[in-house]
Amino acid sequence: MKKNYSPDYEDIQEDFYVNQTVSKNPLRKWFHLNRYRIANSLVTSKYKDGQKIIDFGCGTCDWNTDNLPVFGVDTNINFLKRAKQENRLYDYIINDSGDTKLPPETFDIATAFEFLEHVEDYEKIIKEACRLLKKGGYFIISVPYDVTFSMWKPLFFLQVLLQGYIFGNPYYKARCGHINHFSPDMIRKAFMKHGFNIELIFDMRRFTIFLCAQKGNTNREPQGSYSDITIILPTLNEERNISKVINSIVSCYKDCHIIVSDDGSKDNTKQKVMDIQYKNLKFLDRGKEQIHGLTVSVLDAIELVESKHFIVMDADGQHPYEKIEDIANMLRNKGGLVIASRVEVEKEWSFLRKLLSFIGTAIAKSSLLFRRKNYLSYDVLGGFFGCDFKSWKNCVSSDSDIKRFMPKGYKVLFDFLKIAPRELKLEEIYYKFATRRADVSKINIKIYFEFLKSCFLP
Numbered sequence: 001m002k003k004n005y006s007p008d009y010e011d012i013q014e015d016f017y018v019n020q021t022v023s024k025n026p027l028r029k030w031f032h033l034n035r036y037r038i039a040n041s042l043v044t045s046k047y048k049d050g051q052k053i054i055d056f057g058c059g060t061c062d063w064n065t066d067n068l069p070v071f072g073v074d075t076n077i078n079f080l081k082r083a084k085q086e087n088r089l090y091d092y093i094i095n096d097s098g099d100t101k102l103p104p105e106t107f108d109i110a111t112a113f114e115f116l117e118h119v120e121d122y123e124k125i126i127k128e129a130c131r132l133l134k135k136g137g138y139f140i141i142s143v144p145y146d147v148t149f150s151m152w153k154p155l156f157f158l159q160v161l162l163q164g165y166i167f168g169n170p171y172y173k174a175r176c177g178h179i180n181h182f183s184p185d186m187i188r189k190a191f192m193k194h195g196f197n198i199e200l201i202f203d204m205r206r207f208t209i210f211l212c213a214q215k216g217n218t219n220r221e222p223q224g225s226y227s228d229i230t231i232i233l234p235t236l237n238e239e240r241n242i243s244k245v246i247n248s249i250v251s252c253y254k255d256c257h258i259i260v261s262d263d264g265s266k267d268n269t270k271q272k273v274m275d276i277q278y279k280n281l282k283f284l285d286r287g288k289e290q291i292h293g294l295t296v297s298v299l300d301a302i303e304l305v306e307s308k309h310f311i312v313m314d315a316d317g318q319h320p321y322e323k324i325e326d327i328a329n330m331l332r333n334k335g336g337l338v339i340a341s342r343v344e345v346e347k348e349w350s351f352l353r354k355l356l357s358f359i360g361t362a363i364a365k366s367s368l369l370f371r372r373k374n375y376l377s378y379d380v381l382g383g384f385f386g387c388d389f390k391s392w393k394n395c396v397s398s399d400s401d402i403k404r405f406m407p408k409g410y411k412v413l414f415d416f417l418k419i420a421p422r423e424l425k426l427e428e429i430y431y432k433f434a435t436r437r438a439d440v441s442k443i444n445i446k447i448y449f450e451f452l453k454s455c456f457l458p
Helices: 016-021 026-044 077-085 122-132 152-166 184-193 242-252 269-274 294-302 321-334 351-370 389-395 399-403 412-419 445-456
Strands: 053-056 070-074 091-094 107-113 133-144 196-204 208-215 229-235 257-262 281-285 309-312 337-345 385-388 426-433
Touching: 016 026, 026 107, 026 133, 026 196, 026 208, 026 321, 026 426, 053 122, 070 077, 077 091, 107 122, 122 133, 122 184, 133 152, 133 184, 184 196, 184 208, 196 337, 196 426, 229 242, 229 294, 229 321, 242 257, 242 269, 242 321, 257 269, 257 294, 269 281, 281 294, 294 412, 309 321, 309 389, 321 337, 321 385, 321 426, 351 412, 351 445, 385 389, 412 445
Parallel strands: 053 070, 053 107, 070 091, 107 133, 229 257, 229 309, 257 281, 337 426
Antiparallel strands: 133 208, 196 208, 309 385, 337 385
């Protein structure tokens, strides 16, 4: 396969990528560190113990901060030796990524981060990944968002001008070997053409496009027991949604525990839940409690958790139950708090909904920054998250901690981040936010008022 890394790619020294992450240029430093963080999150959320990963054009494999079992393919021996020495690769080959000659269906996950833009026949790599992946395996990639109105293109032009033509760096003068220019639609079509199903595609501030695609049938059920996971479903008048949500969870996640925390539904929600014959299902009836709200419903449910981890999600179908597997993988691999971030909306929101979401998120993140907590990259207002139970109890260990929540509020994750210590381990998975299948949103002026109180009060 013809390649075009640049004339001097094989001679680049091993510290090239490390230098990007310690750059005095804050934008360049953020770009690389955030890109590695997202790449690591995407891979870790799919990884299970015993699986094998192959990284095409791996370089020094800097995204692999957890020393996952990665097999590297590259043509720069300096990079490969450095990556293996630091345990980011368990082995490697110096070879053409489009024709590795490795046995078929060997790997569970394939990756190619910032690589496909460098090779002339990038579709050959997509086909090779499909050959090497087991059925149901994932191919996770990132490429520059290289279109006229992206953020990446003008900044890369300035970088080439400065490093290549002013400072005389031949690698930058050759545009770092970039010969392909990707948009989200272009890369999506290339993967679909070669038999992949697109699970998720999104961009990092219009700098980088990330894509996660699956080989073959995407409807496979998660393997193994989920007895270490409790799913918490706070409800209020969800009779038209709750049965489908619970049955979907039960059919996919063997032995998981489910707690439905009902805040006093006036419809048939309770009966719908009681009609479901599942041994690990509990119904918490909060109808006679003095304080009501989503936050206090979740807090009461957490007190009943007996498993190692728990996951909180909406009962209206807007949070995809398929992503429970990703959150569970991340909790098992890393522990701590796992935030599910919305990177795409199933249907276009109205301008007003977008505006309110933008303003609310800006206020919430500013409130956290005021508390010296930088969560700018996370979806702090999402109601979809998971936590290691031990980590939660370490943060919320007394009645005084509970009282610091806004019990009448509807943003339990945000309230938890307010009181959580800065050293709490945070991880992230990504999902497409669905529209309601039935009924209407319960957001109203009262909810907005309680949210603002939560932002501005201690």
